[in-house]
Each structure stands twice: as structure tokens, then as C-alpha cells.
Amino acid sequence: MSSSNASNERPAWVAHHFDTAGQQVSSAKLGMWLFLATEALMFSGLFLAYFLIRKLHPDMVLVASEELNKAYGGVNTVVLIFSSFTMALGVRAAQVGNQKSLERNLMITIACAFIFMGVKYIEYSAKIHHGLLPWNFFDMEKAAHHSAALASFEYTPMFFGIYFTMTGLHGLHVVIGIGVLTWILIRARRREFTPDNYVAVENVGLYWHIVDLVWIFLFPLLYLVK
Amino acid sequence: MSEYVFLNGKRVENPHESHHHISPVIVYVAVFAALLVLTGLTYAVSFANLGPGSLPVAMLVATMKASLVVAFFMHLAYEDRFYLFMFLTSLVLIALFFGFVLFDVNAAGALNDEQAVGVPRLEEGLKASETAPVAGEVEAPAPDAGH
Numbered sequence: 001m002s003s004s005n006a007s008n009e010r011p012a013w014v015a016h017h018f019d020t021a022g023q024q025v026s027s028a029k030l031g032m033w034l035f036l037a038t039e040a041l042m043f044s045g046l047f048l049a050y051f052l053i054r055k056l057h058p059d060m061v062l063v064a065s066e067e068l069n070k071a072y073g074g075v076n077t078v079v080l081i082f083s084s085f086t087m088a089l090g091v092r093a094a095q096v097g098n099q100k101s102l103e104r105n106l107m108i109t110i111a112c113a114f115i116f117m118g119v120k121y122i123e124y125s126a127k128i129h130h131g132l133l134p135w136n137f138f139d140m141e142k143a144a145h146h147s148a149a150l151a152s153f154e155y156t157p158m159f160f161g162i163y164f165t166m167t168g169l170h171g172l173h174v175v176i177g178i179g180v181l182t183w184i185l186i187r188a189r190r191r192e193f194t195p196d197n198y199v200a201v202e203n204v205g206l207y208w209h210i211v212d213l214v215w216i217f218l219f220p221l222l223y224l225v226k
Numbered sequence: 227m228s229e230y231v232f233l234n235g236k237r238v239e240n241p242h243e244s245h246h247h248i249s250p251v252i253v254y255v256a257v258f259a260a261l262l263v264l265t266g267l268t269y270a271v272s273f274a275n276l277g278p279g280s281l282p283v284a285m286l287v288a289t290m291k292a293s294l295v296v297a298f299f300m301h302l303a304y305e306d307r308f309y310l311f312m313f314l315t316s317l318v319l320i321a322l323f324f325g326f327v328l329f330d331v332n333a334a335g336a337l338n339d340e341q342a343v344g345v346p347r348l349e350e351g352l353k354a355s356e357t358a359p360v361a362g363e364v365e366a367p368a369p370d371a372g373h
Binding site: 038 | 231232234241246248249251254255256257258261265269280284285287288291292295298299305307309315316324328331340343356
């Protein structure tokens, strides 16, 4: 092991407790995938709650889900899929060292996240306006005025409970996503990433893709019950 | 520096070579197009009036979309298989979680009846609470003096 080859030089960004750059990168990815596994477990509890509610009250879920706007839900699905696409292109730009493309794709991804939250704001406002809120906050009078069918089921507040909890936790992830993507954009602008050192971009990308994954399941379950 | 370098528990022969898989842009475009087509399919399924079949079909389409995202956008198709193993482990745990809870919800009522255990089924408990006032009214006329 006495080779003095240039590739053996230790890059400045490798922390002292790692033997090689590859070891540092794979450790970072290992931690990220472990975190993604816990994210899947966390959301699984809410999905199971949804399936039980749907099993126990199929007619109520069918009527209540018709209150959700399929067009807004569909637009948000396309926005998130597109942002996942630009995020993947951003990681690729970091891999090949295309600085301009990296910054542009990160900015488009952040813009999509804001569009998603904007549409969500419009949707939430309509629900709040009609008194369609979770559990005790559900306004049966307003709901009955809005739709008699909705108020004919005793457990309608349960559907809006699971709707707000699931989309709320997902929306929180989108907001956190805006934060970490902005952090990565700032670091990208400081030219901190190179074709060898881009694992932070990749890990934030993995996080953003899992946000998209959760929505891929939420959309048909909440909006397209029929 | 130690003599050997290990990544995810496996010894690496050439630790100083970097080997990132870089997908061509066309792969990402193709995956994006496929995701849009499958989203359209999800929409179509919801208007096809499949009845009880609509949930499994919608979940199948969603799983296909999720697999595309995980394999190509998240690079799991090219990564060290250890990450796939970890991710699939969480899915196995979720399957256990769903399996046991749904089995319990489906079967507990019948099993309790069989053993004559007085635990109300969830559905029956809810129905009983809905119909309770009506039942009270029917029985009310007889012991009227009690009021």
C-alpha cells in the first residue's frame, strides 16, 4: 500500500472518521434509507386507520370523499410527479457537474412544492368554509346545509379526521421539503457540490421522492374512492 | 488507515475508485411519461364503476407508480442491494402490522361468539349505540309509571 497515486489523496470534505470518500457516501445513504424506512412505518399507521374506517363505514367514505375536489387533487398529483422528475434531473446534474442545471432544477422543484401548498390551501379553505373539519370541530349544521347526504351519516367527521391528519402530515413533509431543498440550493450556489461530493443533494432528493410516494397512495385512496 | 475498506458490510476491492451510476436523461423522461400515463389510468379506474374491485386495482396502479419512482428516481435499481433490503424490511413489517390488525378486525367477532365471550363487535357496538334511543322508546310505554 505504498502507492502515491493521485486518487489516494484524501479530499477535504471527507470527515476524519471515514477511511474513504466512498465509505462516507455510503454511510450517509445508509442513514437516509433507514430514515425513509421509518417514514414508511409512520405513514403505515395512518393508512391502516384509513382502511379500517373504509371497511367499517364504506357508504360514508364514498359520500364524504365526493366532497374532495378531484381536479385539485389531480393537479397536485401531476405537480408532485413533475417535481420528482426535476429533482431526479437535479441529482443527475450534480453527478455530471452541471452547476446551472442543478440550480435550475432545484428552483423548479421548490416552486412545485409552493404550488402544491397553494392548491392545498384552496382545498383546505373550502373544507373549513363548509364546516367539514375533523371530529369535534365538524360543524354538522353547516355540513347539512352544504349536503344533506353528508349529514345523514353519523361518522362523517371521522373521514375528515383521517383526511386532515394524512394530508396534514404529508403537507408538513412538503413544508420541511421546501426548507431542506432551499438549504441544498444555497449550498449549490456556494459551489459546494462536485461530481464526487453530492450525497447531500442525493439524500434530499430521496426525501423528496418519498413525499411524492406517499401522495401517490393518498390521492386514489382519499379522492378517487368510487 | 486500516488495510481493508468495508462498505455496508462487504469488503471493497478498489476503495478509491468512485463508481456512481449516471442514468441518461431519456430514462427520467420515460419514467415521468409512464407516471403521467398511470395517473391517467388511476383516474379512469375511479370512473369505471368496478365496485369492490376498484380498491385493489387502484392500489395495484399506485404500487406500479411507486416502484417506478423507487427504482429509477431513487436509483434503487442500481444501488448496493443493502438499501433495497432495508426498505423491503420496512414493507414486510408493514405487511405484518396490516395483516394482524385486519385479521383481528375480521375474525375477532366470530371467534368471540364461538367462545361465548361477551365482547361486542365493533360494527355491532356502533350499530347498538345508533339504535339505542329507538329501542328505549319502544319499551317505554309499559313501565310508564317509572317516569
